[in-house]
Amino acid sequence: MKPTFYLLLAFLSFSLNAQKNIHHRWDRMLQEYVDESGQVNYKSWYQNQDNLDAYIKTLSNLPPHESDSKNSKLAYWINAYNALTVQLVLKNYPLESIKDIKDPWEIKCFNTQEKSYTLGEIEHEILRKMEEPRIHFAINCASQSCPNLWNKAFQEKQLEAQLVCVTESFLKDKSKNEIYPTRLKLSRIFLWFGKDFGSKEERLEFIQRYSGVRLSNPKIDYLPYDWSLNK
Structure with a gap:
């Protein structure tokens, strides 16, 4: 039994290391x-x-x-x-x-x-x-x-810090979103997947938090979506 036990232990250790890396x-x-x-x-x-x-x-x-x-x-x-x-x-x-x-x-x-x-x-x-x-x-x-x-x-x-980084980067990129206190021109991601961000108020709070722009009842429009290859 011992050899079998140690083989199983080695396999589990290998699997955990493989998943880690x-x-x-x-x-x-x-x-x-x-x-x-x-x-x-x-x-x-x-x-x-x-x-x-x-x-x-x-x-x-x-x-x-x-x-x-x-x-x-x-x-x-x-x-x-x-x-x-x-x-x-x-x-x-x-x-x-x-x-x-x-x-x-x-x-x-x-x-x-x-x-x-x-x-x-x-x-x-x-x-x-x-x-x-x-x-x-x-x-x-x-x-x-x-x-x-x-x-x-x-x-x-590192996932939490990474998600903060990519979200802030996307919202602050003026080729993808134009964010001003009273006017938003947003990526269509917020149109297509709006419910994932909650209510309208929750979406605006999300945008304000990650863009760093304080919003004041902004008018919302959506930018055209460029499907050309990211090359």
Whole structure:
């Protein structure tokens, strides 16, 4: 029995370490192919897709456990969504927009032991149901009007600070939102997913908190959405 026990202990230890370090490979790729403004060098990445494919395979083999923390699950699925989006673009490269791909969010692109997922399912059935509205500024749809693809992997221990950073960055980026005390020109993310931010008053409080602009009964409009590739 003892050899079996120690083998099991070693396996569990290996699994825990693998999960702890699971996103390091993705972090290195982001630093290599994504600049500080979120623009992606798809041309170079297209020439070297092996690391990306290997990372996604690792994710599929190490899905979150029920006992994992909420932040661990969020980091896993945010990183998975972003990596799968890049992989989808590279599989169809060259292209000018993710919308050049037929129904890009409805393609089964990720398998775990339990289920196959589309990008839409990851976003709507997993991430949005975790009731963390800031995920909308962490996931990237490979388009200019999307929140930038951050050039760091999301990590369980740093997730709160990371979500604050990407949310503030998105709201303060005047190419994505124009925020003044009495007038808002917002990203359509706030139109499409408005209920994720609560009531109108709660949405305004959210925008005020992360933009740093004190609002006074502002008029609200929405900016056009640029679906051209983030390159």
